[in-house]
Amino acid sequence: MANKANTDATTSVPSSPAAGQPERAEVGVIGGSGFYSFLEDVTEVQVDTPYGPPSDSLFLGEISGRRVAFLPRHGRGHHLPPHRINYRANLWALRSLGVRQVLGPCAVGGLRPEYGVGTLLVPDQFVDRTKARAQSYFDGVPRADGSTPNVVHVSLADPYCPDGRKAALVAAQGRGWEAVDGGTLVVVEGPRFSTRAESRWHAAQGWSVVGMTGHPEAALARELELCYTSLTLVTDLDAGAETGEGVSHAEVMRVFAANVDRLREVLFDAVAALPATEDRACLCAGALGGWETGIALP
Ligand SMILES: [Zn+2]
Numbered sequence: 001m002a003n004k005a006n007t008d009a010t011t012s013v014p015s016s017p018a019a020g021q022p023e024r025a026e027v028g029v030i031g032g033s034g035f036y037s038f039l040e041d042v043t044e045v046q047v048d049t050p051y052g053p054p055s056d057s058l059f060l061g062e063i064s065g066r067r068v069a070f071l072p073r074h075g076r077g078h079h080l081p082p083h084r085i086n087y088r089a090n091l092w093a094l095r096s097l098g099v100r101q102v103l104g105p106c107a108v109g110g111l112r113p114e115y116g117v118g119t120l121l122v123p124d125q126f127v128d129r130t131k132a133r134a135q136s137y138f139d140g141v142p143r144a145d146g147s148t149p150n151v152v153h154v155s156l157a158d159p160y161c162p163d164g165r166k167a168a169l170v171a172a173q174g175r176g177w178e179a180v181d182g183g184t185l186v187v188v189e190g191p192r193f194s195t196r197a198e199s200r201w202h203a204a205q206g207w208s209v210v211g212m213t214g215h216p217e218a219a220l221a222r223e224l225e226l227c228y229t230s231l232t233l234v235t236d237l238d239a240g241a242e243t244g245e246g247v248s249h250a251e252v253m254r255v256f257a258a259n260v261d262r263l264r265e266v267l268f269d270a271v272a273a274l275p276a277t278e279d280r281a282c283l284c285a286g287a288l289g290g291w292e293t294g295i296a297l298p
Helices: 087-096 162-174 196-204 214-223 249-273
Strands: 006-013 027-031 043-047 058-063 066-072 101-110 120-122 125-129 184-188 209-211 227-237
Touching (some): 027 249, 058 249, 066 087, 066 249, 101 162, 101 249, 125 214, 162 249, 184 214, 227 249
Parallel strands (some): 006 043, 027 066, 027 101, 184 209
Antiparallel strands (some): 043 058, 058 066, 101 209
16 A cells, blocks of 8 residues: 555645545545555545544545545554554544545454355444443543533444445445345454454354454444444454364455455445435434534544
8 A cells, every 4th residue: 555655645634624625535444454455546645633643644546436535444564453543533534534434344253154254244233342442532531622522422223324334235246245234243352362252152142243443433433423334354253153273363364365356346336335425314424413512523
């Protein structure tokens, strides 16, 4: 990704660039493991946020006539482990460029034998088993600009955008990749993988796949009234669902790399199938209705 970026086009923008600037996008993609070559002919944009810097620069380009911002979730070179990613900065940075709809592909472990390697599952629920992540903008902590966020409780009963999920499922089907429609992503703190006991417990709850980055991305997106859709790619069977030595990082990366091209095609088509920003009619767009937030969203 870094090699493809036009470094001459690298610019720094404030967290709320004026409309009409070229450093704008409407759709965001937060890429997971091994997924750093999403766009060609990109403009690299550095964004600062009240929560510090995001994982990396944002890389802006165009897909089917739509402006898209890609953010390498773990930073280029994959130097950030899941528990050290600045999720608040990442979502804030995307919104500050104009993004209102986010696709979040990530690598997961399958918790059921039928969700084997290469399965694409578009979850409709998640379970948070993380332990130490900033997971809200509304924490009552004064910010550098003098504003203090109020107490706000957004609904997360349905954590993913229904229209985004539909776009992802239709896109996958169009590429001959029958995705699993729905399921529960359990998000663990990491960076270690699960023990066999944990994995069997997760499976026994009826949960579908396990990952390390799905939370708090979806929750933070909702707080910013962003549509968020998770696309999970099974790169291994989790410890409780297989009988061998357990998960290795090398295996995860190998399987993810083998599926990156397929996943990129699905993501391109999903971007094109998303509703126009001004046509959003989903619950996400009005998530803060009725709340006095105390802070201005970018
Ligand atoms: Zn939505």
